[in-house]
Structure formats: C-alpha cells, structure tokens
Amino acid sequence: MPRRRPESSPGSPASLRSANQQRVLDVLRGGVPGEPLDDDGGFTQAELSRATGLAPATVSNIVRELASSGLVETDPGSGRRGSSVRLARGAGLVVGVDFGHSHVAVAVGDLTGRLVAEERRRLxxxxxxxxALRMAASMLEAMTPGHETxxxxxxxxxxxxxxxxxxxSAIFPGWEDVDARAAAEKEFGLPVHVENDANLGALAEHRHGVGRxxxxSVFVKISSGVGAGIIIDNQLFHGAGGTxxxxxxxxxxxxxxxxxCGSRGCLxxxxxVGNVLAMMSGQLPxxxxxxxxxxxxSGNVSARRAFEDAGLHLGWGLASIVNLxxxxxxVVGGDMARAGELLLESARIGLRRHAxxxxxxxxxxxxxxxxxxxxVGAVLLAAERTELVVESV
Incomplete structure (x- = not known):
C-alpha cells in the first residue's frame, strides 16, 4: 500500500511555500483588481512581486518551481519590461455553459478565463x-474531443x-427540483459548478467588462426574465440561501x-422582452x-414609448437597489440591453425620480x-474553481 504524503501543518515552511505559490497563481489567473490584463495575460516577475507583496527572490523561486511543474511558462522580454510569466497553455482548459429559456451556449477557455472557442444554439x-444537457455535451465534444484537457x-x-x-417551475420550466450539478456531472463526466446566470454576468463584467x-457593482440581466448579480468588495454576494x-x-x-411567479406588478x-413585444403586438405582430x-x-413613436416605459419601470427597481x-x-445586460439608450436614458430618469x-x-x-x-462568467467560474497544486518533493 503506498505511503500517504503527510499534510503540512499550518505555519510550516511547506505550508508557507504552498500559500505563496497560490498567491502567485491567483494573480496569473485573475490579474490584479482594477488593473487591465495584458493581451497575453503575462506579468513580469517584478509585477508579480508588487501584486503579491512577496520578495523578488521569493517570486523568482516560485516561478522556477511552477515552470518545472508545467503550470507556468516564461517568454524572454525586450527592453525595460523583462521576461513575461503566464499560465502554461498545457495547464488545462475549462468550459462555460450558459442555458437560457431558448438557447444554450458553450465556450472553452484557458485557466485565466480567456475564451478560445465558443458556440451558441437555439433550444x-x-x-x-x-x-438541454445532451445538446451542450455534444457541442463540447465537437470542441474538445474526449475532454482530455x-x-x-x-x-x-x-x-x-x-x-x-x-x-x-414558473421561472425555469423543465428544470424544477433537478439537482443541476449532479445531472450535469453525469452527462459531462467532469466536475461542474452551478450558478445563477445574472451572477455570472456580474462576475464577467467585473473582471473583463465595464465593471472593471x-x-x-450590480449587473442586471433583462431577457425573458429579470435578475441581478451583486458584487460587494470585489466578491459575488449570494445571500444566506444563494438567491x-x-x-x-x-x-x-x-x-x-x-x-x-404568481404575483402582480413585478418589475x-x-x-x-416579452412585455415590450406584447406592447407592440398590435402594430408589429x-x-x-x-x-x-x-x-x-427609425422613428416609430410607439416602439420608442415601449422602451421608455420599460426603462422608467427599470429605473424604479434600480432605485431600490442603489438606495440599499x-x-x-x-450594468444592464441581457437581450434588452440591445436597445441601448432607448432603454437606459429613461432608466436613469426613473432612477433619479425614486432614489x-x-x-x-x-x-x-x-x-x-x-x-x-x-x-464569459461561466468560464471564469470554472477557472476559479480549478485548483492548481504543485506537489511537494
């Protein structure tokens, strides 16, 4: 029987080394809050030292260990920038799956959360x-045969x-009382992490979008339904029950x-989208x-009024959020965001009236x-939940 590797005790040199490695990997994976990532996701060792608070010599040793394990790769730099360190392409891939009421989208990304391939289909x-899971699995199989990486x-x-x-069942028919994680893991044969789609939108905009x-910040997704993802102190806020x-x-x-949902007068x-289409059904059936x-x-006054009305009510709802x-x-996303200022201008008016x-x-x-x-948020979630471990020698 193989001998079990003893666990490092808290505060031991091995534990400290592992914690320091994780600090470097976290920066390589997610960047520094508030600062843009380079196009290639790379950092110099000096930048890693500043971002982690570790001594340059400590960072140098960690980079050497991570490179020898195949988790990071370095490229010779030029001029003042110096060599660049990034997560290795061979460290693995992660996948994001986004289900809607009438679509499924699948994306493959690296461990920084950058998308390298994606596809969207109607449901x-x-x-x-x-x-739905079977369709997503077939899409993933076409993108990464065998899922080996x-x-x-x-x-x-x-x-x-x-x-x-x-x-x-009223909000997402066909999925009620389903253990979504267990069902997905059975279909994909891989570890799956489940999250509300608005939360994932909030995570994506916070990391790589207008919320950086x-x-x-608050991300409001408006499509068939309306939901919000909340970022507080750079973290998703889930509440006591996750909702x-x-x-x-x-x-x-x-x-x-x-x-x-069974109530009346909900936001x-x-x-x-359904409400806007219903308002226009007489003129544009x-x-x-x-x-x-x-x-x-193009100047259709009824269509403009439909978005203005939706926006004013949206602003009313947003007022409750910003007051609290x-x-x-x-940030407003989802299908309705395609209306742009047709919706947002009146949303700001509604917000000012009620906040x-x-x-x-x-x-x-x-x-x-x-x-x-x-x-994008689903890929980032998968990357975050992927533990990168360097085995002690």
Missing part, C-alpha cells in the same frame, strides 16, 4: 433539462439556484399585471426584439460583453 421553449465546467441557469437545485475597477439579486420580482404595483412584468429596436430607431447597496455602478439624492446619479451603463456576459 425549444419549455425544453427539458435532459435534452478539460479540468472543470461552470454552468449558468436563468433562475434562483439553491444548493444546485431550482425550486421554481469598481469594487461594488440574492432576484430583483425581477420586486413589486412595483400590487394591482399591476400578473407575473409568471419583470414591466421590463422583460410578428416582430422580435431586434425589429422593435430598429423601428424605434450604494454600488458605484449599475435618494446621494445615489440618484449612480451610473447606469450597457454591458460591454453583451449577450456573452453570462457565458
């Missing part, structure tokens, strides 16, 4: 989870997720239109969202990553 409305998968779902389970450099950010079901008018009932956006930009959390930025003066001018900006935000 039938009301699809079952087995069908894939380490972890991050998966986003458009519904509240508690202990990997969706409890509401803000330690507190923080369900702003789509804030009640704006308890005598308002019936929402799919979602006024601001979702076969139109999808892009057609309505095009009509509004005081984020430095609100305290001290937070009424909180910036409200469109997502930089667009419809890809949740997918």
């Amino acid at each position: 039938e409305a009301g699809h079952g989870y087995t069908e 894939v380490r972890h998968i991050g998966m986003g779902l458009p519904a509240p997720v508690t202990n990997d389970i969706i409890r509401s 450099g803000h330690d507190s 923080a950010g369900e702003i789509g079901h804030l009640t704006l008018d308890d005598q308002g239109p019936l929402c799919r 979602e009932a006024y601001t979702s 076969e139109a999808d969202l892009d057609h309505v956006v095009a009509a509004a930009r 959390l005081n984020p430095s930025l609100v 305290l003066d001290s937070v009424a001018l909180t910036p409200v900006l469109a997502s930089e990553l667009g419809e890809r935000a949740s997918l």
Whole structure:
C-alpha cells in the first residue's frame, strides 16, 4: 500500500511555500483588481512581486518551481519590461455553459478565463433539462474531443439556484427540483459548478467588462426574465440561501399585471422582452426584439414609448437597489440591453425620480460583453474553481 504524503501543518515552511505559490497563481489567473490584463495575460516577475507583496527572490523561486511543474511558462522580454510569466497553455482548459429559456451556449477557455472557442444554439421553449444537457455535451465534444484537457465546467441557469437545485417551475420550466450539478456531472463526466446566470454576468463584467475597477457593482440581466448579480468588495454576494439579486420580482404595483411567479406588478412584468413585444403586438405582430429596436430607431413613436416605459419601470427597481447597496455602478445586460439608450436614458430618469439624492446619479451603463456576459462568467467560474497544486518533493 503506498505511503500517504503527510499534510503540512499550518505555519510550516511547506505550508508557507504552498500559500505563496497560490498567491502567485491567483494573480496569473485573475490579474490584479482594477488593473487591465495584458493581451497575453503575462506579468513580469517584478509585477508579480508588487501584486503579491512577496520578495523578488521569493517570486523568482516560485516561478522556477511552477515552470518545472508545467503550470507556468516564461517568454524572454525586450527592453525595460523583462521576461513575461503566464499560465502554461498545457495547464488545462475549462468550459462555460450558459442555458437560457431558448438557447444554450458553450465556450472553452484557458485557466485565466480567456475564451478560445465558443458556440451558441437555439433550444425549444419549455425544453427539458435532459435534452438541454445532451445538446451542450455534444457541442463540447465537437470542441474538445474526449475532454482530455478539460479540468472543470461552470454552468449558468436563468433562475434562483439553491444548493444546485431550482425550486421554481414558473421561472425555469423543465428544470424544477433537478439537482443541476449532479445531472450535469453525469452527462459531462467532469466536475461542474452551478450558478445563477445574472451572477455570472456580474462576475464577467467585473473582471473583463465595464465593471472593471469598481469594487461594488450590480449587473442586471433583462431577457425573458429579470435578475441581478451583486458584487460587494470585489466578491459575488449570494445571500444566506444563494438567491440574492432576484430583483425581477420586486413589486412595483400590487394591482399591476400578473407575473409568471404568481404575483402582480413585478418589475419583470414591466421590463422583460416579452412585455415590450406584447406592447407592440398590435402594430408589429410578428416582430422580435431586434425589429422593435430598429423601428424605434427609425422613428416609430410607439416602439420608442415601449422602451421608455420599460426603462422608467427599470429605473424604479434600480432605485431600490442603489438606495440599499450604494454600488458605484449599475450594468444592464441581457437581450434588452440591445436597445441601448432607448432603454437606459429613461432608466436613469426613473432612477433619479425614486432614489435618494446621494445615489440618484449612480451610473447606469450597457454591458460591454453583451449577450456573452453570462457565458464569459461561466468560464471564469470554472477557472476559479480549478485548483492548481504543485506537489511537494
């Protein structure tokens, strides 16, 4: 029977070395909050020393150990920049999967969370989870045959997720009471981490989008439904049960239109894509969202009014968020973000009407990553959950 390697005790030299290695790997994987990553994701050893607070000699030794283990690679630099250190391409890949009510998207990325391949396909409305997972698995197999180099998968779902389970059939039919993590791991044969899609959008915009450099922000995803991901002190905030950010079901008018959750006058009932299409069904009965956006930009006053109404209600909901959390930025993503200023201008007006003066001018900006935000976030989640370990000798 092989001898078990003894665990390092806290404070031991081996434990300290492992902790220092992890600090360097964390910077190589995620960068420095508030600072842009280089195009190649590389850092000089001097930059690693400043970012980690470790002595240059310590960083040099760690880089040498990580390089010998195959986790990092170095390139000779030129001029004042010096040699560049980055995670090795051979250290493995991660995968992001983003499910919506009518789509599935799959992306492959490296351990910094950078996407190297992606694909998006339509799903039938009301699809079952087995069908959806099977389609995602076939997409992944085409992108990485055999999955040999894939380490972890991050998966986003458009519904509240508690202990990997969706409890509401009204919000995401076909997935209710399913242990999404267990079902996905069975289908993919790989470790899977499940998260709400708005949370993943918040993570992506915080790391690689318009939210970079803000330690507190809110990402609001508006598509078939409405949800928010909250960043506080550079970390996702989940709440006690993991369902923080369900702003789509804030009640704006308890005598308002019936929402799919069973309540009346929810924010979602006024601001979702379905509501805008319903308002325009008389004039543009076969139109999808892009057609309505095009009509509004061409001067159709009814289409413009539909987005203005949605935006004013959105601002009302955002006022509750900024009054409570005081984020430095609100980012609007999802399908409705394609309306741009048609929606956002009136959202800012609604926010100013209902928020305290001290937070009424909180910036409200469109997502930089667009419809890809949740997918990018799923890849980042998988990269974060992939433990990089250097075996002691």
